[in-house]
Amino acid sequence: MESSRACVLAALLGALLAVCASAQPLKCTATLKGWARLPSSAKAKVPHNAPSFFRTTGRFSGPGNRRNDTLGAFANCAAANPGRCTQYRIPFADQAVQGFSGIKTIRDSNGKPTDEFWVISDNGLGNKRNSIDSMLFFHRMKVDWKKQSFSREKSVFLYDKDRKVPFTLRNEETGNRFLSGADFDTESIQPIGDSVWIGDEFGPFLIEVSASSGRVRSFHETPNPNDTPGQPLVRSPDHDALQLPNPEAPMPAFNLKRSKGFEGMARWGNFLYPLLEGPLYVNGPNGSRMYEMHDGLEYLRILKFDTTTKTWVSGFSLKYPLDANGNAIGDFNMIDEAHGMVLERDNNEGEPSMACSPGAINASCWEAPARFKRAYLIDLSAADADGFVKKVAYVDLLDIKDPDGVSPVSKGGVLTFPFQTIEDIDVYDAEAQTIIVGNDNNFSGRTLGKADDNEVVALHVPGFFTGGQGCE
Template sequence: MPSRRVRPHSLLTPLSLSPLLLALALLSGTSAAQAQQAAPAVTATLAGHAALPADTTTPAPRDAGAFFATSGKFANGARVRNEKLGSEPSYTTAGGSKPRATGGALPVKGQAVQGFSGIVALDRDHYLVLTDNGFGSKINSQDALLMVHTAQVDWKSGKVTLRKTTFLHDPDRKVPFAIQNEATEKRYLTGADFDVESIQKIGNTLWIGDEFGPYLLQTDLNGKVLGVTETVVDGKNFRSPDHYLNSRLPNLPADAMPQWEVRRSGGFEPMAQSPDGKTLYPAFEWPLYDAQTKTFEKSNDRIYTHILEFDVAARRYTGKQWKYAFEESGNVMADFQLLNATTGLVIERDDASEGMAPACAGEERPDCFARPAKFKRVYKIDLSSTDANGFVRKVAYIDLLKIANPQRLAKRGPNEEVFSLPHLGPEGLAIVDAHHIIVVNDNNYPGSSGRQLGKPDDDELTLLDIQALVDAK
């Protein structure tokens, strides 16, 4: 398909703290976490927009077996196997408290391509995109195969074409625990084995961040597992309730429960790599749990999470880490990429709102968004500028709900002067060039309906000119 050169657009000049305000903050002993509230907003401009239909499927490999000819058979919470295609309607409580129909249904024929939890830019028109684990948990994703796709984007038409699908597999038994397809030759991995959320390409290998362990998976470009690394920092194992060593409950309710620090679905959603490819920076999506205080970690009433450092050649964590403070309780870190050796971009979003209009006025109803999209941002951070407690400095941010659209390039939603990404989960970003990024959403297929009421969200690929954010100091 013909490529289209996208011209950069002028952006608003970033704001900055005045020297007087900065001096007062320092003199008063204001913590870095508090000072981060003053990170200014700058404007991003829509430079391209494309989408893959929500109901896109792909056939399972022939040697995977008949079980994987359909997917979503256990999406009712594994209460009972459901083989009848399209018989299980999907609902969401995102953006409200009452179930709202998304318009989607399971099971489906083939493997649901699902939402994209991670992305790697090969060039402006070609990307590696990572399908999320399946249908939300271990128990309902046994028939969902783990996949990486090579996607081609035609920015003029807004069409996304999947050129290749690579299925993750473990024929050499590198995974340290029993998997869903343990007794098979190819040993294809499923959403019951790993919850794959972030991806980086380094040389001829892929590094994938997982949430169940959390683990780091290394595969070759054909998806064959080369290794699985546990999360060990300063001699301590960081585990989630879905770690295989936590899979056995005690004999009696009064007996001691397994211990974990990483909340369910709170593992390596974000992961950056250094420009030289020697280092990975996986981060926890959610704050870690503090067993002593019985709450999430916080400092000066600010909830925070951790960015870790991983030596690729040595395949071990260095022990170095940074703290990232959230602007609001309940926010999560959805992805992290480096612009250069010391500055990077973080998607910080809430985990409870989606949709824009129509918004409910007063009573919650199924024909409106009870809790419209509120906090969906990309922050620029400086790893070289931290306070005494290790908090990184937030430099500036763009608001994904307020994107300039002067050339009216939107292919989904209102194509107006201001464009929005109203999804529950803008979840992946990649650096395209010196001043462009691409953002993708995880549509939790078929469970998210933020772009249009009663319609499952498509997989949108959004190209943004972020020159003002790159220039922010």
């Protein structure tokens, strides 16, 4: 009897442990199937009908963001490690292609991958003040896995000739009113029909443009998912409606960190699912203000937009829980109607094995090497009563298996993706259980003293297509 009772208790305990273990995301093995690169030096010529001002980029990237028209006037160095510089100097001629912040696989009529992709470049050099002479555009790219090349086929520049944007643009009185990095920070892309929908970080806003010409078709503010009196919209400090008051007046109300708008935006059917990169700032206990948290951890909001009616879906808001406060997301795309992939990262860059010693930051080490770079599989249909999506499984992008030596930069059969901003993820070939991941290089992350290329990798991750089955 005692033996039988012990067996029953052991079985119950085992079942309980299994349930607890399954509540944690499973780690999936990712095996490298393809690696390609776009040289960091890739440039695009501006359209013939664009202002000549755009034929030089980076005039305002020097001290105090003060103008300097001399090509190559400034070294391209890390703010936190001034001795760590790349081979490039700023300003430079033409427009830099690099800085991909969103990707969508282009498929044939049978749904098969064509080895072509839509990608979008971000606002330019990082913020409104230093990106005045950066144009906004998206690109059609082609990968050749054998040649390991990622090449640009065409670029589509954004412009607002019909004055759909309700505020003054930097190029307000020019012929076509081309958009610049002083107007928007374009971070996510979704083609639907003959339109391309773009998620912006400055507002945050949604922008619809022509897929063929880049002409703005519609513009949309972001509703506040919280019922906060006096704050019907989500607004970052870069929202166009905000301005600093006189010293004796209260500060204007905003409820989102700078550069924390729509970094990722998934699509299923005619619906878009924009995902904020940062938590909302809300009313806390006893009149305090705080970032949205659950059990001490910040979370992000997923909203829903109907592209048929061009309206937000009222009352819809899911929550994405971050692994650590201060983490950010890089991209978001769907696998099927219920499951999506989210890139989550820390703000670090560089190989962990080359970390600087305490108090000895110099050009030969990384002052804050990469620690957390993951691609998560999430289940939207399994959201709990509070609206939190379920993190089912993940891939560690600092531990990509490369047993066949596919990448020339792998070491010991492992490829790391140690970039600060990994901002591109999508299903590449569902039949082959393969996803594609790419970096927004920000000119550094892999090699000290060198501007890194934009890399894209094809990863075989069976667990992402089986709901985590086969992952540990």
